[in-house]
Amino acid sequence: MADIFDLIVIGAGWYGLAAAKAYIELHPDEKILITEAGSSFGGTWSKERLYAGLKSNNLKGSYEHPDFPMSEDVYGVKSGQHIPAETLHRYLSDLATKFGIAERTRFNMTTTQIESRPDDTWFVTMVSKQEQEEVLHSKKLIVATGLTSQPNLPTYAGQETFTPAFFHAKDFCARGDILHTAKKAAVVGAGKSSFDVAYAFATSGAKVDLIIRPTGQGPVWICPPYVTPFKRMMEELLSTRLLTWFSPVPWGDEDGFGVARSFLHKTGIGRFIVDNFWNQISNEVYEAHGYHDHPELFKLKPWNSAFWTGSGVGIHNYPTNFFDLVKQGQIRVHIADIKQLEGNYIQLTTGEKLDTDALICATGWKKGSGLKFVNFDTGLQKTEAQTRSLIDQADKEVRDMFPILRAQPVLRTPAPSKEPLRNYRFIVPTQSFFKRNIAFAGMVSTVTTAVFANAQGLWISAYLDGKLERTPKNQEEVIKKVMLDTQFQKWRYPCGYGASIPDFAFDSIPYVDLLLNDLGIKPHRKSTQITEIMEPYKPRDYKGLTQQWLESHST
Template sequence: MAAEKTDLVIIGAGWHGLITAKTYLEVNPSANVLILDKVATIGGVWAEHRLYPGLKTNNMLGTYEYSEFPMTGDNAFGIKPGEHIPGDVVHSYLERFAETQGILKLCRFSEDVHTARKLENAQGWILSVTNSARESYQITTQKLVVATGLTSEMFIPEFVGAKEFEAPIVHCGDLHQHSDKLLSTADNVVVFGGTKSAWDAAYAFAKKGIHVDWVIRESGHGPCWMSPPYVTPLKKWLEKLVTTRFLTWFSPCIWGESDGFKFPRWLLHRTVLGRAITRTFWWILGNDVISLNGYNNHPETAKLKPWIPAFWIAAGLSILNYPTDFFDLVREGRISVHIRDVATLSAKTVHFSSGESVSANALICSTGWKYRPAMSFLDTDGKRIDTDLGMPHHAEGEIAGVEKTDKEILSRFPILRKQPQLNPKLTSLPGSEEREYNRSFRLYRFMVPPALIHDHSIVFNGMIQTISTPIVAQAQALWLTAYLGKKMKVPEDAVVERETDLHTRFGKWRYAGGYGAKYPDFVFDAVPYVDMLLKDLDLNVHRKRGTISECFEPYGPSDYVGLVSEWKKKHE
């Protein structure tokens, strides 16, 4: 059977994939675009099968939406100002966006892309796909956007004794399928992990009267940073705090000068006084969260106190978005916290390395995701080229030029020289990608493989962790549309290589308490990142009225209305 042909294939129907389709078609209205997703519904991380009870975003109304499709007015979803957005509302919002923009008809669901083989002479890619009927077919596309993101493949550790457990072992991403039965029949569950989804799962079961034994690995990263929605002595909305230019200056950022404010960044990070001010800012921010949460007021809540200072964490920063006080459940004993390693499993029992054990009707795993795309990439001869495309992989020896790159980063940001003291017992979970790969993503602007920068045929979109998803997704979508269409200037190879090295390596030093060493993971640096992309596109970076507003008013989706139209006018 002859391969189906199209102009652009987007793999992934989440935040990044949908806005990419809209943006590309806005610029190329006659293009034949196809969106493939291996699950049954739209939404990516907000797909229908992932919406476990009580799931909400860390975002409140007005900050988690596309610029030109607000969640109010004609698109209202019943969310009031100051309310966190439920997961089912996000799913409905993305579905309605796709319908009204004519994108839903371009989507094919339950279609799994296994391989992408490069065609000769930059003619595109041929994809091998399996559909819901387990039928295999091929698609030839001139352009390919991989928008599967970092949270599409669930990771469950290889537990010793898993076959003898006699109870469900469920990843939080798959909890929706099991929640009804567990919530009606279980009397005790074990939640394993310290991330936001572990907090969500523990809360959901405890509020239903089911006792939770919450296990946070003694050999892990510890509990994630959980912040109240409003922080600092001034009670500022956290989401808007991280997108306020003045406050982004306190974060050392290798691409930070893209915002045009070189002097304050120089003052805060290149002078002794500035670094003292910067440390004080982060101490106040972190200490305020610890104080507001009252970790030290009870021996059980003290176990949930983060192990890494706030300065060093990234998108792992989460918000207490529960309708009642989470910590009451801990103080009352409805959630029992164990800082222990899991040794083995037996019949409905979880055994710790300390010799203790707890019974469980289910083991709920908040153990993260396989961040590398599940598909394989091949050259014209059928050989794998994942490494050439900047995908995580394992390689022996030192990274070429790493000493020079590190020296430049630490010279520009001396505050990073004294790295945080990580857990001395830290080990990766059995079967995790941390054990398999020792090289991180390496993509220009976190999107394009440097080796194929002049090919203009493939982009990796959404391989980035930040709490400012919509504004980042929009900027990436426009940037990649211009890039794929050869309507933006690509720097010389040496510049591409240097900037890719700096940006890739920077994550290791800046976000040692997050996942910056594996993939782009940042919080206060999202607006400067958008600035960098807009600057590449020769668009206006400063989008507020007046210097005072530019510095002290938070950025949000509404500030980027008309972005595509602005760019198109420059290319008419």
Template sequence: MSDPEYDIVIVGAGPNGLIMGKTYLEVNPDARMLLLDECTSVGGTWATERLYHGLKTNNLEGGYEFSDFPMQGQEQYGLQHDQHIPGTVMNQYMRDFANHFGLSDRVRLRCKAHTVQRLDDGTWLVKYSTQGGEGKVYTRKLVIATGLTNAPFIPVFEGQETFGRQVLHVKDRATYDVKAESIVLLNATKSSFDAAYAYAKRGVQVHWVIRKSGHGPCWMSPARVTPLKKRLEDIGCVRFISWLSPCIWSEHEGFGWLRGFLQQTWIGRKLVSAIWGLINQDVVTLSRYDEHPDTAKLKPWGDIVWYACTLGIFNYDDDFMALVRNGSIKIYDDDIDHLSSDTVHLTSGTQLPAGALICSTGWDHRPSLKFEPPSLAAELGIPSSESAVDSSMVAKANAIISIALPWLTQNRPVIDANYKPLLKMDPETKAAVSDPRTEPYRLFRFLVPPKHLNSSSPSIAFLGFTWAIPTVMVAQAAALWITAFFDGSLKMQQSTMDPEQILWETALHTQFAQLRYPGGFGARFPDMAFEAVPFVDMLMGDLGLEKKRKKGGSWLSRMWRETWEHYSIRDYEGLVQEWLSKTSGTRRTTVAENGNVVLKGRANGHAKGN
């Protein structure tokens, strides 16, 4: 074979791809690995070309780092306590991480993967484009880690051909040289807030259109909330707070009686509603939504409990709302009707002068890759025109969720009753297009195809196709889970799991993900805020590792910490070595010998070398 052959190819070198590569190499140090990425540097969201002036994390210092490579306290990053991490520092950190763990030499940049083909022998062919032409690689195992912010969703508008100005996705605003007196900004996501702040501070008049037919504004909050001034990013990782949130996979957590009281009893549900009401009002007050008629237009349409990763943080140098109050940012509750020369026309008849139209219209959540043969997408459980699970199973899952989680079904609001989807623009033809891939993700544990769990040679996984507030904590656990899955070492792989049970759990969990956050992204892909710690518990259980990780002191002290102390990446330090120690002598290990790949330990198939 003239083309290089790899033991594993990872498509995407952002945070998910990097932690996947580090984890897999730690377990399989002789593996022939390649990471493909279309950007000019590693980092994904934090890649060099995606940086712009003022970009920062929502997380405070210490909140966005891998457990085995701390950023906090390291002089080279120059961070202060409680500082939001600048995008340039995140870019440097990701590059340092890749260098430290031997990934940099395994990354091929400026390579945009576009086609994945399963071959007759069960291996994979990945085709990609470069500035110099086309390339392809063969691999035994494949991880798609492009994530959910890979392909921007750019809408098309009537009259766009006469507009004469740029229509940009907010992702590309760093390429726009602002010379106009005003711009029009569409939709109210966290990226919209960033763009509005940046342009207003440069003296550009911002006309901000929040679609009446959209999802409404996202929630914004200070970094610290409650009278105790706790980090907002930490609150969802406190077990007691997670118990207030309905969760269908909570049995993996081990606190069923407490959840049962809060979610199943009348008095428990009353208490849950009261606490969520207090949290909601606290954020409204701290964010100062109600202090001015124009800032009130930025108030979300539903309570904070119904939003997940659409939540943003006011991580600006000064008061964002002051720019709204003084008119530097003007807000319109309206829809765009059409465009004409230098002008955006709203359905109300208002005409807005525009040097550019910047769309914060999110991302196409479906993979940007083409899968061959065409029937493969449905089999893999990724969005397609066919479902990976039967409709009767989906109906049963909805019924079970209704019974098991009465607070959810009794209180779940309709936030966007007037929602109308925007038409998508083809990036080449600039014409409106429709996409037949209407089915949601149906991945087991949100990571792997349900029909592949019992495979003798599992070979494909998807990492980063969930959103969770503790991004790194979830990614790190999921990367180890995928590594064990490829190795055949998950507890459920030790004895063949009933295929119907696999599909049932997939249907139940993915349906819950759709129902839980009507103000978030749940209808399109799993979106987790208060369910992240129980989700990691579930992965830990599959790996045979300890779920309750607050150690030291008496039983009462440990229980107090488990209940009230937030979980962080520090609770999972040394996770890979912990798993290796736990599974020593029982797992099968892929090792390169004389150019061939063999399997040691439990025999489970065979793979050839070059």
């Protein structure tokens, strides 16, 4: 076995890169290794997962590391443009090189097991592309495998006799040649990735059948990139502090505007204003896409208010109008399940029989790290009865704190009952907080990825070093905070991911405030009170966080 590492980071996507950057800057002389199952940097934006036409939902300026601006003269992306996937891959690879991550990275290393040792160090078992097994030893561990590494591929009756291409959207890049050969394609899914695949086929000349199961959460919210009469970027609304007040969140007071939040969520007049705010957002999207003006478009109208949805939204980032393809019949929408596959045909539960050349499942991802842990429990380490009691207490606290959440939407199929990730600050497993030897980066869903990754990366390094300014006093306090935050997620985003993983929309900036307050860094980054409230937060507002923290801890 090789010498022990001071730190191993598993994963080289946005969060792994940001966590590695922060740790390297704070520990330049330590032995650090970054491992990646793929063959390149980027995670979702790695070379092997790109396909023609793929772009970011985010616009330029909101999807870059604060300390590494995506300059137009280098990357060719102008302000207000969506970022091509190839550019994002190049950018993240450049980031890794600039901050000393690339020289510490090993690709094509799949983690198969993580074992906790009696001395609180870790054995990490990995398998190379050549199927050679290796066990690495590390004092500390950052797990940054993300939420889009394990595809959720359904099975269907008769699929063994199905002759067309059949694969998950994750492999759309590797199977990209099918865009040039398929005349008919079927896409299963209701999220943004299903729209992306359907658009790619339709604009290549294929007839597309988009299949949305009636027992799911319904079509994704697709928002115009610019909204309101003032044509503000949609993503900017999510990161404007004033507008974050309209979203209930237990850590909202971290932004210093508790009085405004209390008025909006604890008074009848305030809740009336909040309701109207969310209705206005929903109606603007309905009108922009004309859901009520065409029977086929009506099938794509979201089934529940945007209030309950979280980060599971998309931005219309296509060169031409996606919805025109639906009106023209190039994309046909079916609200149905697949009953059976046979030969070239897909049999739907509606009785329709679809002839196709390809079936692509944009059916999401298996939530969680997907890693096998030995001698380590990532849960609460409580009995079923104890856990139930803790859940009931937290649920009551959430309902009392935010009465608006009592009126939960009626779902066609209730979310499956399962234990969510129980991590402190959505980062550290509950029972290991005081060991300071492991953290999970990026086990969250948010549209504010770059800002989250930066803040989490620095927080994790400070936490592992035992240098956070604010920490729980004991295990009981850890559990109480974890239960409140994770149960809040279930109540807040029943139409999103809240029941299983942390989901963020308008509550993203307050979460970053929370982490910065833990670090002892001032969360208000604007020059005046007016800009603090009215001007959207961008990655550039968090430039130099690591250096700022270092300077405050130099004595």
